Amino acid sequence: MWLLVLVTLSGTMAMHIFVPALPVAGSALHAPAASMQQTITLYVIGLALGQLVYGPVSDTWGRRPALLVGLGLYLSASVVALCAPTLEWLLAARLVQALGGAAGITLGRAIVRDIAPPERVTKDLALLNLLTLVGPGLAPIVGSYLAEHFGWRAIYLFLVGMGVAMVLCTWRMLPETNRQRRPLAIAGIARDYRTLLCTPRFAGFMLGGACSTTALYPYLATAPYIVHEQLGYPIAMVGWFAAATIVGASLGTLVTRRLAGRYPAERFLYVGGGIGLSMAFALLVVQLAGWLNGPILVAVTLVMTLGAGMSSPAALSRGLSAVPWLTGSAAGLYGFGQMAMGALGTKLVGYGDNPVVACAVTQICIIGLALASYRFAAAQPVAVQGGQPAR
Missing domain, CATH: 1.20.1250.20 (MFS general substrate transporter like domains)
Known part of the structure; x- marks a missing residue:
C-alpha cells in the first residue's frame, strides 16, 4: 500500500x-x-x-x-x-x-x-x-x-x-x-468505454465521485483572491488556508476507513455529500451577511472537505465494482471524469464579480449533482458479464 x-x-x-x-x-x-x-x-x-x-x-x-x-x-x-x-x-x-x-x-x-x-x-x-x-x-x-x-x-x-x-x-x-488478461484492440477499447458509460450504475457513481472529489477545486482556485484581496492576509498565507483541505479530507477518509466494514457504502455517500452541501450553503450565507473572516473560512473549508473525504472513496469503490471485468478501464475513465469535473469547477468560478459567492454557488451545484447521481446509481443493478444484471 x-x-x-x-x-x-x-x-x-x-x-x-x-x-x-x-x-x-x-x-x-x-x-x-x-x-x-x-x-x-x-x-x-x-x-x-x-x-x-x-x-x-x-x-x-x-x-x-x-x-x-x-x-x-x-x-x-x-x-x-x-x-x-x-x-x-x-x-x-x-x-x-x-x-x-x-x-x-x-x-x-x-x-x-x-x-x-x-x-x-x-x-x-x-x-x-x-x-x-x-x-x-x-x-x-x-x-x-x-x-x-x-x-x-x-x-x-x-x-x-x-x-x-x-x-x-x-x-x-x-x-x-x-x-x-484481455486482447488489446482500439475498437475493443472504445467498446469498453461505451459499455461503461452505458452502464447506469457506473456512470452514476463516476459522476457523483468526480463531483465529490473535485468540490474543493473551486476553493483552491479562488483562495488567493479570497484570502489576500478580500480578507487582507499576506499572499504567503494562501498555502496555509489551502492546507485546511488536507486536514478535512484526511479526517473524512479516516472516518470512512474506520467504519467501512460496519455500514454500507451508500451511508458514507449521503452523509458526506450532505455535510459538503450544508457547508457550501453556509459559506454563501456568511458571505452575504458580511460575517466572513479567516477562522470561519478555515472552519467551513475543513468541514466541507471532511464530507468529500467521507463520500469519495465509497463512490470509487462502488464505481470500480459496477462492471467487474473492466476494472482497469473503469479506473481510467473514473480518473478522467475527476480531472474533467475539476477543470469545469475551476472554470465556473471565473464567472461573477465576487469570488466567495462564485465559489459557494459552484460548490452547491457540484455537490447537489453528486447527491442526485448517488441516489440514481444506488438504485441500479450491478452488471454481470454474459448474463443478466444482479443487485
Whole structure:
C-alpha cells in the first residue's frame, strides 16, 4: 500500500507544485504569465487523457508493465523539465510528465481492486483517493518552500527524486496482479468505454465521485483572491488556508476507513455529500451577511472537505465494482471524469464579480449533482458479464 500511495501522490502532487514558482520561472525563461499558466493547463489535460489509456492497456499487458512504462515517462520528463532551457521545452516536458503520472493514479486503484478482499476494498481505496484530495492542497506548500529557498528548478529535482524511487521500488517489489488478461484492440477499447458509460450504475457513481472529489477545486482556485484581496492576509498565507483541505479530507477518509466494514457504502455517500452541501450553503450565507473572516473560512473549508473525504472513496469503490471485468478501464475513465469535473469547477468560478459567492454557488451545484447521481446509481443493478444484471 505504501508504494501505491507513493505512485498515486506523485501524479496529483506534480499538478500544482509548480504554481508558486510560475513568476520566478517565467522571469528566468523570459516568458509571460499567460504562457507560464499553460504549464498547469497542459498537465491537467495530460493527466486526464493519460488515465483513459492506462486502464485498458493494463487489462492487456498487465498492471506492472503498464505502470513501469508510465513511471519511466514521468521520470524522463521530470529530468527534461529540470534542464529545460526554454518555455517550449518545459511545456513539452510537463505534458509528458502528466501522461506518465496518470499511470500511478489509474493503476494504483486497479491494483487495489485486483487484490483486496471485498471487505477491504473501500478502506484501501479510501487511502488512495485521499491523495487525489490532498495532493493539490499539499503541493503549493512544498513548491513554495523549494522555490523560495532553492530556486524553481529545485521543484523538478524533487520530482526526479520521487520518480527514481518509484521506478526502483516498482521494479523490485511490485508483483503482477491482473489475472484476467484481455486482447488489446482500439475498437475493443472504445467498446469498453461505451459499455461503461452505458452502464447506469457506473456512470452514476463516476459522476457523483468526480463531483465529490473535485468540490474543493473551486476553493483552491479562488483562495488567493479570497484570502489576500478580500480578507487582507499576506499572499504567503494562501498555502496555509489551502492546507485546511488536507486536514478535512484526511479526517473524512479516516472516518470512512474506520467504519467501512460496519455500514454500507451508500451511508458514507449521503452523509458526506450532505455535510459538503450544508457547508457550501453556509459559506454563501456568511458571505452575504458580511460575517466572513479567516477562522470561519478555515472552519467551513475543513468541514466541507471532511464530507468529500467521507463520500469519495465509497463512490470509487462502488464505481470500480459496477462492471467487474473492466476494472482497469473503469479506473481510467473514473480518473478522467475527476480531472474533467475539476477543470469545469475551476472554470465556473471565473464567472461573477465576487469570488466567495462564485465559489459557494459552484460548490452547491457540484455537490447537489453528486447527491442526485448517488441516489440514481444506488438504485441500479450491478452488471454481470454474459448474463443478466444482479443487485
